[in-house]
Amino acid sequence: xxxxxxxxxxxxxxxxxxxxxxxxxxxxxxxxxxxxxxxxxxxxxxxxxxxxxxxxxxxxxxxxxxxxxxxxxxxxxxxxxxxxxxxxxxxxxxxxxxxxxxxxxxxxxxxxxxxxxxxxxxxxxxxxxxxxxxxxxxxxxxxxxxxxxxxxxxxxxxxxxxxxxxxxxxxxxxxxxxxxxxxxxxxxxxxxxxxxxxxxxxxxxxxxxxxxxxxxxxxxxxxx
Amino acid sequence: xxxxxxxxxxxxxxxxxxxxxxxxxxxxxxxxxxxxxxxxxxxxxxxxxxxxxxxxxxxxxxxxxxxxxxxxxxxxxxxxxxxxxxxxxxxxxxxxxxxxxxxxxxxxxxxxxxxxxxxxxxxxxxxxxxxxxxxxxxxxxxxxxxxxxxxxxxxxxxxxxxxxxxxxxxxxxxxxxxxxxxxxxxxxxxxxxxxxxxxxxxxxxxxxxxxxxxxxxxxxxxxxxxxxxxxxxxxxxxxxxxxxxxxxxxxxxxxxxxxxxxxxxxxxxxxxxxxxxxxxxxxxxxxxxxxxxxxxxxxxxxxxxxxxxxxxxxxxxxxxxxxxxxxxxxxxxxxxxxxxxxxxxxxxxxxxxxxxxxxxxxxxxxxxxxxxxxxxxxxxxxxxxxxxxxxxxxxxxxxxxxxxxxxxxxxxxxxxxxxxxxxxxxxxxxxxxxxxxxxxxxxxxxxxxxxxxxxxxxxxxxxxxxxxxxxxxxxxxxxxxxxxxxxxxxxxxxxxxxxxxxxxxxxxxxxxxxxxxxxxxxxxxxxxxxxxxxxxxxxxxxxxxxxxxxxxxxxxxxxxxxxxxxxxxxxxxxxxxxxxxxxxxxxxxxxxxxxxxxxxxxxxxxxxxxxxxxxxxxxxxxxxxxxxxxxxxxxxxxxxxxxxxxxxxxxxxxxxxxxxxxxxxxxxxxxxxxxxxxxxxxxxxxxxxxxxxxxxxxxxxxxxxxxxxxxxxxxxxxxxxxxxxxxxxxxxxxxxxxxxxxxxxxxxxxxxxxxxxxxxx
Numbered sequence: 001x002x003x004x005x006x007x008x009x010x011x012x013x014x015x016x017x018x019x020x021x022x023x024x025x026x027x028x029x030x031x032x033x034x035x036x037x038x039x040x041x042x043x044x045x046x047x048x049x050x051x052x053x054x055x056x057x058x059x060x061x062x063x064x065x066x067x068x069x070x071x072x073x074x075x076x077x078x079x080x081x082x083x084x085x086x087x088x089x090x091x092x093x094x095x096x097x098x099x100x101x102x103x104x105x106x107x108x109x110x111x112x113x114x115x116x117x118x119x120x121x122x123x124x125x126x127x128x129x130x131x132x133x134x135x136x137x138x139x140x141x142x143x144x145x146x147x148x149x150x151x152x153x154x155x156x157x158x159x160x161x162x163x164x165x166x167x168x169x170x171x172x173x174x175x176x177x178x179x180x181x182x183x184x185x186x187x188x189x190x191x192x193x194x195x196x197x198x199x200x201x202x203x204x205x206x207x208x209x210x211x212x213x214x215x216x217x218x219x220x221x222x223x224x
Numbered sequence: 225x226x227x228x229x230x231x232x233x234x235x236x237x238x239x240x241x242x243x244x245x246x247x248x249x250x251x252x253x254x255x256x257x258x259x260x261x262x263x264x265x266x267x268x269x270x271x272x273x274x275x276x277x278x279x280x281x282x283x284x285x286x287x288x289x290x291x292x293x294x295x296x297x298x299x300x301x302x303x304x305x306x307x308x309x310x311x312x313x314x315x316x317x318x319x320x321x322x323x324x325x326x327x328x329x330x331x332x333x334x335x336x337x338x339x340x341x342x343x344x345x346x347x348x349x350x351x352x353x354x355x356x357x358x359x360x361x362x363x364x365x366x367x368x369x370x371x372x373x374x375x376x377x378x379x380x381x382x383x384x385x386x387x388x389x390x391x392x393x394x395x396x397x398x399x400x401x402x403x404x405x406x407x408x409x410x411x412x413x414x415x416x417x418x419x420x421x422x423x424x425x426x427x428x429x430x431x432x433x434x435x436x437x438x439x440x441x442x443x444x445x446x447x448x449x450x451x452x453x454x455x456x457x458x459x460x461x462x463x464x465x466x467x468x469x470x471x472x473x474x475x476x477x478x479x480x481x482x483x484x485x486x487x488x489x490x491x492x493x494x495x496x497x498x499x500x501x502x503x504x505x506x507x508x509x510x511x512x513x514x515x516x517x518x519x520x521x522x523x524x525x526x527x528x529x530x531x532x533x534x535x536x537x538x539x540x541x542x543x544x545x546x547x548x549x550x551x552x553x554x555x556x557x558x559x560x561x562x563x564x565x566x567x568x569x570x571x572x573x574x575x576x577x578x579x580x581x582x583x584x585x586x587x588x589x590x591x592x593x594x595x596x597x598x599x600x601x602x603x604x605x606x607x608x609x610x611x612x613x614x615x616x617x618x619x620x621x622x623x624x625x626x627x628x629x630x631x632x633x634x635x636x637x638x639x640x641x642x643x644x645x646x647x648x649x650x651x652x653x654x655x656x657x658x659x660x661x662x663x664x665x666x667x668x669x670x671x672x673x674x675x676x677x678x679x680x681x682x683x684x685x686x687x688x689x690x691x692x693x694x695x696x697x698x699x700x701x702x703x704x705x706x707x708x709x710x711x712x713x714x715x716x717x718x719x720x721x722x723x724x725x726x727x728x729x730x731x732x733x734x735x736x737x738x739x740x741x742x743x744x745x746x747x748x749x750x751x752x753x754x755x756x757x758x759x760x761x762x763x764x765x766x767x768x769x770x771x772x773x774x775x776x777x778x779x780x781x782x783x784x785x786x787x788x789x790x791x792x793x794x795x796x797x798x799x800x801x802x803x804x805x806x807x808x809x810x811x812x813x814x815x816x817x818x819x820x821x822x823x824x825x826x827x828x829x830x831x832x833x834x835x836x837x838x839x840x841x842x843x844x845x846x847x848x849x850x851x852x853x854x855x856x857x858x859x860x861x862x863x864x865x866x867x868x869x870x871x872x873x874x875x876x877x878x879x880x881x882x883x884x885x886x887x888x889x890x891x892x893x894x895x896x897x898x899x900x901x902x903x904x905x906x907x908x909x910x911x912x913x914x915x916x917x918x919x920x921x922x923x924x925x926x927x928x929x930x931x932x933x934x935x936x937x938x939x940x941x942x943x944x945x946x947x948x949x950x951x952x953x954x955x956x957x958x959x960x961x962x963x964x965x966x967x968x969x970x971x972x973x974x975x976x977x978x979x980x981x982x983x984x985x
Contacts, residue, residue: 066375068378068381070381070384071385071752071755072384072385072751072752072755072756073372073750073751073752074750074751074752075750077372077373079375093375095375098373099373099374099375101374101375101376103375103376112376195755196381196382198378
């Protein structure tokens, strides 16, 4: 039985939807070839097993280190915290440093709660980049994702592998680069534009977290 | 001179009149909206504002609510369907779901482009209006770095290079302090949309297109999620219900009055041969009224047609006078006998309606011209029949004898009742409200209330600030703040930039090398200064463009015009009139809002237009005075001082009794009660004239007078059943006055005047 998947990147995708249109491709030239392109409707068994293992059916949690780079600032800004994924309620990012803030994404809306405060709705631009396919991310529904993205994947050393998702037509969507070790995601790169990038390094994966206090990490609004 | 076949001449003239009406395009000139009842050149700011509402976004707003949405997935589906159906429909200009994201997103584009010009002065003012460039730069970069430390700042990173001062997020925050969205819809199983229709809500075809679009959307939603119910309301829906109701009201009242008048004639006269001429006289009155009203007025409000139904009941009187009283040996003698009383009786009524042409209210002018034209035509036709018609003796059929009518008591009872009723005049209070013109449609009003409740009833109260400029409104807000009111007031003034501040900020920075200073500060803080080129371009464009107060006012207008969707309803301008909405948790006291740079107006006053209508009522009083003065002079000259005064005062008594009745009922009186009182005096004058003449000559009151009172009284009584309060008030006042006047006439002439005692004469 495969190990519990570490993370679903659905919410992180939503975080990236304040997008600049971008027409570049972050897929490495050597990967962007039919040899590495994946057809999600006809996956090889090894890729099918990898995708199956990523799907989250029970709550999971992990710590993360987020790094943001952009054109107007030298160097990167870093944030750290804990991510919690609940198939019923969505994804919650609890930022511990530098500020104690919890963020939860919903379609078109971002919910925010400071460490000791109430939930407030924060505008997330509804630029059309969030569509029906977004819901598929919560379930890691690859057929739904395949409508908007082309998949390129290849194995790396040992049990590691990487996956590139590149938008087919809607170039407001980001380029996504996933790295995983066997059935656990270890890194996610979101390239929003040639000048903006967000990277998540995932550590301390907890496949069976204690969910008794998870109510404080999710707003009362049900997830879309 | 003798004319053969006088009916043919009347019919021929009627046809000519009807043909003359066609090129006037009467159906195209009908109006239904309440605001068109008021003068187009009315300078009252409240009326001007209501007119602008009728033509701007306020009237094109449609509120739509879906209830019974079972879960979030269904909510998403419903939203998707509604947008797919309505966003591209030509009948819908805009559709906004009531969630913070959409409202904020739409404003961003124009705000980003104009951030420096629109919002930097406010930043500068809130920072204490610094002039030291290093202090300005450091303060801005401190705020920026603090902001970038917030995890959610990713959503704004695109804008940082254009807006390092975070002017747009600050502006959104200020807007959010004024206009917040209730985001509890999901829990309530409810979704809401604010829609702006493309067409004119007062145009029937535009309304139908909108309704079809909403119906299609509702069908599409129910096809997928059957348990969801949708309701909508707006000016379009209310106007449609009102127009439908008014049309039905017109048909109902006109048919009732016409049938009642003819039934009364049938009951008492029972001569089929009379119905032809009477019908022709009625048709002549309608034709004459329609012709004159469209010749003298550019438009006709349908309420005039509602009231105009009384024309039938009044015009038929002239025919009754001719056919019941015109018996004589020869047509010339008949003509001489009937013309004076007919002219005396009719001209007072026609004159009374003609006086309305002197008023400012278009509705009253239309009513006056319709009634005067109709009655003149009826008078002409009646006189024509009197001179050239073949008139046979007309038997008057009797009611069964009513033993309980013991006349000796009638005078005593009438005297006591009159005394009691007249005392009620001391209790009269006046209250004018434009909503008196509204036809109450319970189903539409209930739906409107339900949808508005779903949108959240305001727990506070609203009022308006009206001024000649945006700066006047800002000055008033400052004045209100200085008064330190116990009740807090919020408005878009906290979000908008005052024109004077724009000019002052521009003047303070115009000659300063701020761009280079800020560039150095950025580099010192570890930012890539060249990445902020978009901001420097905006700054350069702003600082190098001269800015006057007039230009600043235009910028302020553009700022308000950028407000999205429903937020745009909180402020506006129309010509020289600028306004925005004030919100307070409790009603503000008028004294605390007096003497401001701008005019303060409670929203209730806007809903009632009380001031404007009170002025019109005062005009009506003056017009009535002039009309009655002319009437008095005529009576004094025609009948002498003593009898003239009696003839003037006696018709006033039934009218006073009617008004006193309302006084005893503690019902506030309106302009239409006053109109009814004036018309009552004019209408009942001929009853009194004939009664005093009959008394002098010791003969009974002519039967035609009683029948005239019946038809007129019944006409106005039907009017009193109207669902439009103003029309009902008019009808009730006149109906009661006519009834009291007839009883007074009986009291003056004795029991022999009762139709039950009169027979063939």
